[in-house]
Amino acid sequence: SQQGEEDPQALSIQEGENATMNCSYKTSINNLQWYRQNSGRGLVHLILIRSNEREKHSGRLRVTLDTSKKSSSLLITASRAADTASYFCATLSSYKLIFGSGTRLLVRP
Amino acid sequence: GAVVSQHPSRVICKSGTSVKIECRSLDFQATTMFWYRQFPKKSLMLMATSNEGSKATYEQGVEKDKFLINHASLTLSTLTVTSAHPEDSSFYICSASALTKSGNTIYFGEGSWLTVV
Numbered sequence: 590s591q592q593g594e595e596d597p598q599a600l601s602i603q604e605g606e607n608a609t610m611n612c613s614y615k616t617s618i619n620n621l622q623w624y625r626q627n628s629g630r631g632l633v634h635l636i637l638i639r640s641n642e643r644e645k646h647s648g649r650l651r652v653t654l655d656t657s658k659k660s661s662s663l664l665i666t667a668s669r670a671a672d673t674a675s676y677f678c679a680t681l682s683s684y685k686l687i688f689g690s691g692t693r694l695l696v697r698p
Numbered sequence: 699g700a701v702v703s704q705h706p707s708r709v710i711c712k713s714g715t716s717v718k719i720e721c722r723s724l725d726f727q728a729t730t731m732f733w734y735r736q737f738p739k740k741s742l743m744l745m746a747t748s749n750e751g752s753k754a755t756y757e758q759g760v761e762k763d764k765f766l767i768n769h770a771s772l773t774l775s776t777l778t779v780t781s782a783h784p785e786d787s788s789f790y791i792c793s794a795s796a797l798t799k800s801g802n803t804i805y806f807g808e809g810s811w812l813t814v815v
Contacts, residue, residue, distance in 0.1 A: 631791060631808035632742075677741060686732065686793065686804055688742040 593659075595678060595689040603697050608665040610692040612678030613658075619681045621654055623663050624688075626675045635663075635676075670698040701725060702794045704807035711782055711814055718778045719810045721792030727772035728794035732804075733765075736789040748775040782814040 593614035602608050614621070623635045638645045638654045638661070645652045651664040661678055673696045678689040701724040711717045721731055729750050734742040746767050747755045754767035764786075766778040775794075779786050791809040795802050 629789070629809075629811070632806040634806075681804075684730070684795070684802070685744060685747060687744060688734075691741045693739070 593678075593680075593689050595676075595692050597692060598690070599693045599695070601695040601697065602668055604668060604670055606668055608668050608672070608694055608696070610663045610676050610678075610694070612661045612663070612689045614661075614678070614680045614687075614689065615659065616680070616682050618656075621652075621661050622679045622681070622686070623650075623652060623661075624677045624679060626677065626691075628675075632677070665694075668694075668696045670696050672696045702728075702792065702805045702807040704790075704792055704810050706810060707808060708811045709813070711812070713783055713814055714781055716778055716780045717782055717812060718776050719790055719792075719812070721775045721777070721794065721807055723773045723794045723796070723805070726794075726796045728775075728796060729772060730795040731769060731775040732793045732795075733767060733775070733777050734791045734793070736791060736809075738789075742791060745777075779812065782812070784814045787812055787814045 595612045618640055620637055620639045622637045624632045625635055626632050636647045636650055636652050638652050649666045654661045675691050675693050677691045679686045703722045705720045731748040733745045735745050736742045744757050745760045748767045748769040750769045750772050756762045769775040789809050793804050793806045795804050
């Protein structure tokens with residue numbers, strides 16, 4: 590990817606379990622954002638964490654940011670079948686939003 | 699909330715022809731729009747930054763003569779794929795930057811599927 594890598598590339602879990610996705614990036618950032626994309630559709634903005642923040646919550650989502658390691662994680666708790674989608678981190682640098690490689694999440698009912 | 703509209707959502711064109719994709723900001727003025735390309739099961743790759751009234755800035759490796767970008771107004775940017783070939787088949791997504799109370803917020807269109815046959 591242009592900016593960095595996400596792992597795992599694919600994740601399959603049972604409904605009710607937690608899903609953790611990790612993102613690493615290469616350059617200094619203003620903020621880091623997480624997006625969701627259903628197959629063949631546009632992007633849905635999930636959460637934004639600024640470079641001076643370490644953790645942020647939104648509903649069942651928890652995002653952490655470690656700027657010293659240039660990494661972030663997205664935790665989805667109590668997953669649902671409807672959470673099945675691809676998840677991308679994106680970093681804002683020089684006014685451009687650059688995406689990570691993404692994690693394809695499958696939540697089995 | 700802000701909405702970005704892309705048209706067409708799906709287009710099929712013959713090899714060798716050109717096809718235009720429009721990206722409109724419906725309720726805000728976007729001085730900057732971005733064009734991305736996405737292959738199946740891959741991430742979004744930034745192609746270019748489109749600035750109203752000036753030439754687009756292309757990312758490394760993106761052919762500016764192949765992918766023509768025009769940002770003629772504060773609400774419209776167009777991407778024209780010239781002399782399209784099957785390898786240009788892809789999902790193209792635009793985004794637009796809006797100045798909000800939170801600062802610069804980026805909104806995405808729903809994307810356009812291009813199939814070149």
